[in-house]
Amino acid sequence: MTITNKSLTVLAGLTAALLLVTILVMAHDPTRHQTPAGENQPLIQGLDPSLIAKIQISAEDKHVTLARKDDLFLVTERESYPASTTEVNSLLTKVLEIRCHAVVSDSPDSHKEFGVADDAKTTKVELTGKDGKNLATVLVGSNAKTGGTYVRLLSGNTVYSTLEPLWGVTADPVSYLRTRLIEAPEADILSVTVSAGGSEYTISRDKDNKPQLQSVPAGKRVKQQTDLDDLFKALASLEFDDVTREAKGIVWSGTYSCQLKNNLRYELRVGKKAGKQYVAARAVGPTEDDFKKVQEKTQNDSKQDIAKKTAPLLQASVTAQTFNANSDGWNYQLKEYQAKNFTRTLADLVEAIPPATKPATAPAATPPPVKK
Numbered sequence: 001m002t003i004t005n006k007s008l009t010v011l012a013g014l015t016a017a018l019l020l021v022t023i024l025v026m027a028h029d030p031t032r033h034q035t036p037a038g039e040n041q042p043l044i045q046g047l048d049p050s051l052i053a054k055i056q057i058s059a060e061d062k063h064v065t066l067a068r069k070d071d072l073f074l075v076t077e078r079e080s081y082p083a084s085t086t087e088v089n090s091l092l093t094k095v096l097e098i099r100c101h102a103v104v105s106d107s108p109d110s111h112k113e114f115g116v117a118d119d120a121k122t123t124k125v126e127l128t129g130k131d132g133k134n135l136a137t138v139l140v141g142s143n144a145k146t147g148g149t150y151v152r153l154l155s156g157n158t159v160y161s162t163l164e165p166l167w168g169v170t171a172d173p174v175s176y177l178r179t180r181l182i183e184a185p186e187a188d189i190l191s192v193t194v195s196a197g198g199s200e201y202t203i204s205r206d207k208d209n210k211p212q213l214q215s216v217p218a219g220k221r222v223k224q225q226t227d228l229d230d231l232f233k234a235l236a237s238l239e240f241d242d243v244t245r246e247a248k249g250i251v252w253s254g255t256y257s258c259q260l261k262n263n264l265r266y267e268l269r270v271g272k273k274a275g276k277q278y279v280a281a282r283a284v285g286p287t288e289d290d291f292k293k294v295q296e297k298t299q300n301d302s303k304q305d306i307a308k309k310t311a312p313l314l315q316a317s318v319t320a321q322t323f324n325a326n327s328d329g330w331n332y333q334l335k336e337y338q339a340k341n342f343t344r345t346l347a348d349l350v351e352a353i354p355p356a357t358k359p360a361t362a363p364a365a366t367p368p369p370v371k372k
Contacts, residue, residue, distance in 0.1 A: 043098040043151060043160060044136050053130040055091065059123040062171035066091075077173040081243050081330070084178040091176075094169060095125050095138055100160040101148050107157065114150040114159050115141030123169055124154075140169055174242055181281065181332055182323075184235040188260045192232050196254035196270070197345030203232050213349060220350040227349055234258075234341040235266055240279075240332040247280075247331055249273045256342045263290050264316040270342045271331075277339035278331045285320030286313045 055066040055073070065076035066083050073088045074080040104114060111117040116139040118124075123140040141150035141159070148162035191204035192211075206212045211232035213222055222228060235258045252271035256279075259265045263286035268279040291313055298306045334342070 040163070041100055042096075043100055043138065043153065043162075044096055047096060047127070047135060049092055049096065051129050051135060052092070052127050053132075054126075054128040055088070056126040056128070057091075057124070057169065057171040058120075058126075059169075059171040060121065062173075064171050064173040064176060066176060073176075075173050075176050078177060078243055079245050082178050082326070083176045087176045091125075091169065094166060095127075098138070098151060098166065099163045100151075101144075101146055101163045102161050104144075104150060104159045104161050106159075110159060111152070111157075114152075116150055116152045116159055118154060123171065125169060126154075140166055177240075177243060179239045179241070180237070181240050181327075182235050182238040182266055184238075184258060184260055184266065186233045186236045188262065189232065189235070190259045190261055192234075192259075193257045194231070194254070194342075194344065195256075196343050197347070199346035201346045201349070203228055216350060217346075219353055221353050223349060223351045227344065231341045231344055231349075234338065238338065239335055241335050242333040244331050244333070245329050250278050250331060252280075254343060260316075262312045262316040263287075264319060268342065277334045277336075277343065279334060279342065280331050281323075281327050283320035283323040283327075285317040 053068045057064050057066075063077070066073040066088060067076055067080070068074075069080075072085070073083040075083050104110075112119075116122060118139065124137060125140065126137045127135040129135050137154035139152050139154060141152070143165065144150050144161035146161050148164055149166040150159055151162055151166065152159045191202055193202045194200065202214045203211050204214060211228045213228055216222065234256070250271040250273040252269050254270040256268040256270055257265060258268075265284040266281060267284060268281050271278045271280075291310065294310055294313060295306075298309050301309070
């Protein structure tokens with residue numbers, strides 16, 4: 001068989017492709033990370049993050065399990081509420097990129113000394129594969145004299161000091177929650193209606209775009225404009241401290257409704273339990289009438305212009321559906337500093353106008369003496 005230049009090119013290409021496949025297979029071989037690390041080497045070698053189906057972190061009396069579902073991790077200890085992708089990625093980056101500075105000890109007798117013994121006091125991160133088998137378990141010990149952290153793999157006895165300190169590996173379930181509940185840009189908020197303490201009021205923008213209390217009772221005035229401002233923009237960036245599906249014991253006593261420019265409205269039911277403030281939230285998107293009004297105004301426009309004008313409504317509709325799918329059945333414990341904005345009554349916002357007072361009358365001037 002004659003080998004032509006074309007054949008050599010094809011063979012070279014196949015060789016390069018096979019070499020690439022070999023490198024990828026070796027890099028992603030879930031067994032390679034069990035090989036003991038050397039100095040200035042990764043503690044866990046060649047573990048593909050996509051193989052991880054479960055992450056378990058334990059420390060002292062705390063424990064958290066992050067279980068993968070499709071492209072998300074869920075916090076098992078919080079009834080499988082979605083974990084923050086940012087926090088999970090941060091955790092995996094910290095663990096998978098641990099680099100060893102030096103071998104400190106190979107003796108099991110030294111494990112307690114360096115804080116990497118397999119006991120309840122040691123921070124332990126266990127990575128499990130889709131088949132339920134252990135991929136790696138990292139034991140995070142005390143601070144190393146070199147400025148790093150003492151670590152070891154549960155599969156071996158070797159204790160390493162790391163190049164960099166290993167901070168922020170926590171077993172607190174709340175730390176991994178996706179705590180941002182609603183983001184409603186302040187510029188998009190049109191009005192807010194609150195029902196609390198037997199009163200109901202609305203705050204909307206005036207001609208100068210400033211939040212103003214509507215229908216101020218006769219003889220009353222707003223106490224502080226800052227209170228109105230804080231209440232008006234409460235949903236601009238709403239976060240929560242904890243979450244539960246258990247509604248038993250929550251006393252629901254008010255509502256908070258926020259209308260946005262794009263025909264999207266957020267409605268919160270407000271309640272309290274054991275001194276903590278909770279909300280249950282839902283979104284209301286554009287109605288059929290909203291779409292009809294736009295269609296009537298654009299019936300003589302081009303298809304491109306119609307699509308451009310209806311796009312915000314379609315986006316608002318999708319946002320509402322997605323939000324409701326994620327928030328349905330959940331009760332969110334608000335951060336303490338934000339909670340007050342959802343429970344203010346009308347009486348909290350207004351005060352009596354003080355009676356007008358007349359200026360004090362100046363004493364009559366004494367006439368000068370008459371000269372004789």
